[in-house]
Every structure is written in C-alpha cells, then in structure tokens.
Amino acid sequence: xxxxxxxxxxxxxxxxxxxxxxxxxxxxxxxxxxxxxxxxxxxxxxxxxxxxxxxxxxxxxxxxxxxxxxxxxxxxxxxxxxxxxxxxxxxxxxxxxxxxxxxxxxxxxxxxxxxxxxxxxxxxxxxxxxxxxxxxxxxxxxxxxxxxxxxxxxxxxxxxxxxxxxxxxxxxxxxxxxxxxxxxxxxxxxxxxxxxxxxxxxxxxxxxxxxxxxxxxxxxxxxxxxxxxxxxxxxxxxxxxxxxxxxxxxxxxxxxxxxxxxxxxxxxxxxxxxxxxxxxxxxxxxxxxxxxxxxx
Numbered sequence: 001x002x003x004x005x006x007x008x009x010x011x012x013x014x015x016x017x018x019x020x021x022x023x024x025x026x027x028x029x030x031x032x033x034x035x036x037x038x039x040x041x042x043x044x045x046x047x048x049x050x051x052x053x054x055x056x057x058x059x060x061x062x063x064x065x066x067x068x069x070x071x072x073x074x075x076x077x078x079x080x081x082x083x084x085x086x087x088x089x090x091x092x093x094x095x096x097x098x099x100x101x102x103x104x105x106x107x108x109x110x111x112x113x114x115x116x117x118x119x120x121x122x123x124x125x126x127x128x129x130x131x132x133x134x135x136x137x138x139x140x141x142x143x144x145x146x147x148x149x150x151x152x153x154x155x156x157x158x159x160x161x162x163x164x165x166x167x168x169x170x171x172x173x174x175x176x177x178x179x180x181x182x183x184x185x186x187x188x189x190x191x192x193x194x195x196x197x198x199x200x201x202x203x204x205x206x207x208x209x210x211x212x213x214x215x216x217x218x219x220x221x222x223x224x225x226x227x228x229x230x231x232x233x234x235x236x237x238x239x240x241x242x243x244x245x246x247x248x249x250x251x252x253x254x255x256x257x258x259x260x261x262x263x264x265x266x267x268x269x270x271x272x273x274x275x276x277x278x279x280x281x282x283x284x285x286x287x288x289x290x291x292x293x294x295x296x
Contacts, residue, residue, distance in 0.1 A: 001048065001049060001050060001075060002046070002047075002048055002075065002076040002077065003046070003047055003048065003049055003053065003056070003073060003074065003075060003076060004044050004045065004046050004047075004073070004074060004075075004076045004079070004288070005024065005028070005044070005045045005047070005056070005057075005060060005071060005072070005073045006037070006042065006043070006044050006045075006071070006072045006073075006074075006285055006286050006288075007020065007021065007024060007042065007043050007045070007060075007064075007069050007070070007071055008041065008042045008069065008070045008071075008072070008275070008277075008278045008282045008285045008286070009040075009041055009042070009067075009068055009069045009070065009277060009278060010041075010068065010277055010278045010279055011038075011041050011156075011157075011278075011279065011281060012279075013068055013277075014040035014041050015040075015067050015068055015069060016040055016041055016042065016043060016069060017040075020064070020067065020069065021034045021043055021045065023063055024045055024060055024063060024064075025045060027059055027060065027063055028045060028047045028049070028056075028060075029047045029048060029049050031047055031048055032045050032046070032047040033045065033046050033047070037285050037288070037289070037290045037291065038285070038290065038291035041285075041291070042282075042285035042291070044288060046076060053073050053074065053075075053272075054073075056073050057071055057072070057073040057273075060073070068277040069277065070274070070275050070276055070277050070278050070282055072257075072259075072273040072274075072275075072282075072286045073273075074257060074272065074273065074286070077237075078235075078237045078238055078256065079257075079286075079287050079288045080168060080170075080287045080288060080289075081165070081170060081238050081239055081240035081256060081257065081287060082169065082170050082171070082232070082234050082238040082239070083170060083171050083172075083173075083225075083228055083229060083232060083234045083238060083239045083240070084161075084162070084165050084170050084171070084172045084173070084239075084240045084241075084242075085172075085173050085174075085175050085221075085224065085225055085228070085239070085240070085241045085242075085251060085255070086162075086172075086173075086174055086175070086192075086241070086242050086243070087175065087176060087177075087221075087242065087243035087244060087245065087248045087261075088174055088175075088176035088178055088182070088183055088186055088197070089176065089177075089178050089245075090119075090244045090245070090262070091155065091242055091243055091244050091248075091261050092154065092155055092158050092174060092186060092190060092280070093152050093153060093154055093155060093186055094152075094153045094154075094155055095151060095152055095153065096112070096115050096178075097147065097152070097178045097179060097182045098111060098115060098129075098132050098133070098136075098178065098179075099111055099112040099115055100147045100151040100152070101136055101139065101143060101144070101147060102132070102135060102136065103151075104139055104143050104146075104147075105135060105136060105138075105139055107135050110135070111132050111135060114128050114131060114132055115128075115132065118245070118246065118247070119244065119245030119246055119247070119264055120245075120246060120264045120265075120266065121245075121246030121249070121264070121266050125177060125215075125217040125218055125246070125247045126215045126217050129177065129198070129211060129215055129217070130210075130211060130215075133200065133207075133209060133210060133211045134209045134210070135209070136200075136207045136209060137206075137207060137208060137209025137210075138206055138207065138209070139206060139207045140205060140206055140207075141181070141200075141202050141205055141206060141207060142205070144181045144182065147182075148182065148185055152182070152186070154186070154189060154190060155279060155280050156279040156280065156281075157278075157279035157280035157281030157282070157283075157284075158190050158279075158280040159189075159190050159191060159296065160280075160281055160284065160294045160295065160296055161280045161281060161283050161284055162190050162191045162192055163191050163295040163296060164284055164289060164293065164294050164295040165240075165284075165287075166191065166193070166295075167295045171193060171194075171228065171232055171234075172191070172192045172193050172194070173192060173193065173194040173195065173196065173224065173228060174186065174187040174190070174192040174194070174195040174196070174197075175195070175196045175197070175216070175221050175224045175225075175251075176195070176196070176197040176198075176216070177197070177198065177215075177216055177217055177221070177245075177247050178197050178198065179197055179198050179199065179200045179211075180195070180197045180198065180199050180200075181200055182197070183195040183196070183197035184197075196216060196220075196224055197216060198211050198212065198215055198216050199211065199212035200212075217247050218246070218247040218248075218249065218250050219250065221243075221247060221248060221250065221251045222250040222251045222254055224251070225239065225241065225251045225254055225255065226254075235256075236254070236255070236256055237256035238256055239254075239255045239256045239257070240255060240256065240257050240258075240259070240283065240287070241254075241255035241257075241258045241259065242258075242259045242260075242261050242280075242283060243259075243260070243261065243263070243267070244260065244261050244262060244263040244264060244267060245263070245264055245267060246264065246266060246267060248263075248267065249266070249267055249270060252267065252270070252271050252272075253270060253271075255272070257272055257273060257286065257287075258271050258272045258273070259271055259272065259273045259274065259275060259283060259286070260273070260274040260275070261274075261275050261280070262275065262276060273286060281294070
C-alpha cells in the first residue's frame with residue numbers, strides 16, 4: 001500500500017530538522033522518500049508498506065523521542081478531503097464556552113469539573129449538559145456577547161484551515177455540543193459554511209436554565225457527518241473530522257481521517273491521527289498542502 005507519514009510541528013516552534021527526517025526514513029521501508037511542505041515545520045515521507053498504519057505511527061513516535069513533533073500516517077490516496085467537520089470548544093476555540101458563562105455565576109470551578117469528566121467520557125454528555133445549563137439560570141443573555149468579546153480566542157491556524165479547504169472545494173461545518181449563541185458567531189469569524197449546536201432557552205432576556213431537546217451530543221454529531229456526506233455525495237474516505245472530547249469520538253472514528261486535537265487520552269488513542277503539539281494548520285499539512293498553498 002502507498003502510504004505517507006507527515007511530520008509536523010507548531011509553526012511557532014520549528015523543531016523539524018533534516019536529521020529528524022533522516023531518522024524517520026531509516027526506520028521506514030527502503031523506498032521512503034521525503035519532501036518539505038514547509039521547511040523546519042512540516043514534511044511528508046512517502047513509502048510503501050503492508051504493516052499496520054497505527055504500528056508504523058507508534059514506531060515513528062518512539063523514534064521522535066521528546067521532540068514536539070506530531071506524526072500522522074495514512075494512505076497516500078484521497079488525502080485532500082471534500083468535507084470537513086470540526087468541534088468548537090477546545091478545538092476551533094481555546095475555551096469551553098459553558099465554563100466561561102459559569103464564571104459569571106461564580107461556579108466556574110464546579111462546572112469545569114463536570115465538563116472535564118464529560119469530555120473524558122466518564123459521565124454521559126447529555127445529562128451533564130442539562131445539569132450545567134441549569135446552573136446558569138438567571139444570567140442575562142447579554143453575558144454571551146461579553147464572553148465572546150473578552151474570553152474566547154480562536155485557535156491559531158483555524159481560519160487558514162477552513163479557508164484553504166473551501167478554496168479547494170470542500171464543504172465545512174462547525175458541529176458543537178455547545179450553543180448556537182456562540183457557534184453562529186465563531187463559525188462566521190472562521191469562515192465555516194454551516195454550524196450546528198444546542199439552543200439555550202431564553203426567557204425575558206435571561207437564560208432559563210434549560211437547553212432545547214433533543215441535545216446535540218455524540219450520536220447527533222455522527223448523524224451530522226452521515227447527513228452531510230449523503231447530501232454532498234461524498235465518500236467516507238473524503239471526510240475530515242477534528243475534535244478533542246468523548247462526544248466527538250463517534251464522528252472521529254467514522255471519518256476518512258479522524259483527528260484528535262490536543263485531546264483527552266481516550267480520544268487520542270482511538271483517532272486515526274493525533275495533533276498534540278501543532279496548531280490547526282497541521283490538518284492542512286496532513287492533507288499534503290504546502291505552506292505556499294494556504295489561504296488566509
């Protein structure tokens with residue numbers, strides 16, 4: 001099988017030297033051929049092998065040592081994806097929106113602890129969301145704009161990722177277990193064509209402490225992937241999904257390339273690829289894009 005290993009580091013920490021690439025080639029089959037995607041930051045190594053892809057990736061990570069370099073191994077064919085679905089909280093943005101809302105109720109530590117357990121898969125997502133939303137009852141809905149303006153940061157590389165994929169014909173959707181009050185604005189800032197999330201119910205300008213049913217959780221995220229794949233007549237191999245939490249796992253596992261981004265351990269272990277060090281531009285390099293092809 002024709003395979004490609006992509007070695008990637010954070011653009012702010014270019015740690016990829018020719019000696020690292022040579023070391024990787026030395027443990028790959030004799031036909032291993034490297035080329036730069038962005039010197040010092042990302043490189044592809046193409047090769048042929050019948051070995052298990054995950055086993056190859058594990059060997060390359062072991063050889064990497066403690067260098068901050070991500071490694072994605074995949075079939076060389078169909079790398080540039082036609083459909084992209086992304087989680088929002090702690091993926092396309094650096095925060096968990098519900099935790100930031102809870103801070104205004106003096107409950108951030110309590111709510112964040114529940115969020116962490118849900119994202120690790122230790123508790124079911126849907127009841128955990130209902131419990132956390134109930135604690136927000138009475139907050140003015142105007143707090144959402146303040147959180148967006150003062151607390152929420154876009155993950156670096158995210159806009160380039162979406163804009164570059166769109167420029168090459170891909171359809172992009174932000175799919176979140178969070179809330180439409182945030183996802184609609186985050187999606188617009190980054191450039192997603194569509195966003196799907198949960199609806200916080202509002203009464204008299206205040207949060208009602210309720211979320212509209214049915215809740216968009218793990219199953220609904222997978223259903224979104226299936227629905228869009230069918231709508232755009234896209235083969236499974238032509239889909240890219242990225243997320244960090246347990247509620248992302250089903251859609252990550254179902255994608256042509258499912259990527260765990262700075263993710264919880266169970267998610268990272270199950271994903272096809274994992275980004276532990278890089279920013280979201282790593283997902284462009286994983287598709288074989290050169291830095292010169294990025295669209296801002």
